[in-house]
Amino acid sequence: MASDMFGWDLVYKLAEKDITKKEDVLVVLIHWFLLKNGFKCVGIGDNKVLLESEVGSETLPEGWNAEDTYALRYAHNKRLFILRGVRTEGDIIFNLLRVSDLSVSNVSFAVDDTVRNLSGPIENLIPSYTDVLYNIQKDLIDPVFSGKKRTATTQTAEGESSRANEPTAPRFRYEDDPLRVPRRDVDPGFGSNWDPHGDPLAIGRSDLDPFARGGGMLFNPFGPRGGVRQPPDIGGVPGGLPRGSIPPGARFDPFGPPGVGPGIGPGRGGHRGFAPDPDHLPPPGYDDMFM
Template sequence: MAADPLFGWDLTFKTVEKDIKRKSDVLIAFIHWNLTKRGLRTIGIGDERTLSGDEDKSEVLPTGWNDKDNYTLRYVLEGKLYILHGLNTDGTLIVNLMRSEDLAVSNLALKIDDTVKETSGSIAQMLPGYKDLMYNVKRDLIDTITDRPTTTAETQTSTRNEPNRRLPDDPLRVPSRPHPSGPHPDTRDLWEPPTAPLPNIGRSDLDPFAPGGGGMLFNPFGPRRDLENPGLGVPGGLPRGAVPPGARFDPFGPPLGPPPAPGRRPPPDADHLPPPGGFNDHMFM
């Protein structure tokens, strides 16, 4: 034989029937009954969020539970403190159940006049839709928070101390630097200068402790020029690959011969003077 889902309601209501003043009191009594069925026990009124451990636990609503327009009741379940708040506003009773340990909250809003028809009589007379109401209280107010795991300091500590815990892939996370105890061939240190043959161009502009080198502008006359391929008519030469193979390229300077001997200046660019008779002397008149 199946257990009666309304078992205990008549006894609960009889203990508070003389205290009922308004329709919202019936809803709080009904919610309290559902909380006690789940195993919660009341320890008084108020919103104090600490437990001393010696509180008297009871299945009966405490004295003065409905003395004010709004409700604040304290409950205990498995050593954890829960606080029930009921707020009357514009004909609606907004109820939330907060777990004090981590401030997790569940909510339920009920239209008072649509839910409660009478303040006395059988449950069918007071709450015609009590079956749906019982289901909503259990699902949205109680199970939502009592079945939710808590985040304690112990679990946080154990998570931090797991040495082999794999972090989730994050495309924005910068890879960690190699451990100084030894090389890691699969992990490149992104903070070290690039290896050859990449030129270390621009590092001195970004790193004040970088070794000597050029800035963001490459010096074609510097020591990095290609002496074996002096280029096509450019003092100091074009870098290798500047002109694709087979491409048409008009030199814009005289081809250079072999590099000058050490200590000798390179020859001047012949374009700094016009060729003899190459221009009309009256071209600007």
Template structure:
């Protein structure tokens, strides 16, 4: 996996993105949609995940079959995303929440209860919602690196904090994009978000 991800700064890494984008192009209506689609691309292509559909149901049925495609109505809600994935017979939840100009994304391993999180700003990362990957997100390779380091690898390598022990770091809002780049182990809390990772209840 590392050898594949190491080429994230080349066009070869994004081979297959165009096919995914074509399946959702007519549905994309906001910049955050593309950032969620990029997470989905990484999960399905480089982490061998399959999407089970919408929702946050924590029960995995034996007959559930996943897909490499995003499900219908995946971005119908203007403020949140809820997607279920399976990998090696383990269930994962991908939740996204939009507040102000911030997209907060969590991934949870339902079995271990480990959660990772990342805060990103769609308006600064996505230029337009129509076009090729370089037109849509000129810094796509940097976004990929952040996803891998802050969102994906922590859950799959066991470096993420448990849900019940996550801490909150309140950061004064400024114009600097670094405000939205929390330190490892810290949790940026946009205004209006419950301190507990949203959507995860036990």
């Protein structure tokens, strides 16, 4: 037997006469491990008040396995701990409660796979006893006794660390979006005299930008790209339309091709006037003498 199991034989011999089932063997093992860490058993039950008159013992109290569930009280430096064991379908779950702040830990074991015999040396009772003791230390005692609590933050950090070497999908880049709105403060390489509003490649850019000014897929004959000068106002009518009918900067679909339309070219009598809009088609039956 390994030297780190010192004292196990004595504890087991004192409890052997009471052992009647495999779960009892695990309770005795946890009891020994608590004693090894400086705990003393102060009785059975779940009373959360530790009296000064209660004296700790290294032996299990009378009737420790008389019930279907286990409830043992332990003290360490005048702090009370309660060990509970509940049997489920083929498993047993142990909880260790630190009464001072109600911190609790737990560990579970598959009974038949863990305990093979009810008597004999520890290697025959629990062949994997080293793994069982490791789990008892890590999951049952450390979280409430040494302050090594496993919080959600710690678990998340451990999960992220374990995934650090996993391949990750390429991150989305703004420049890869075919429908992106180009940034207005970026020089595309046309030099310091580049005019973003006169860029021939910018046709339709404003349709992707809800905050753009004018432009879009609708051609503006009077804009900076069209090269057509806004006709002079005649009688307060800009370009033959009522004033205010086209808000400043609005997207505007002209009624005709650039350079042709109302107010363009000489009118009757040699002065500029309002010629018919060539886009206007005559009504059906225009040449019908009966219309």
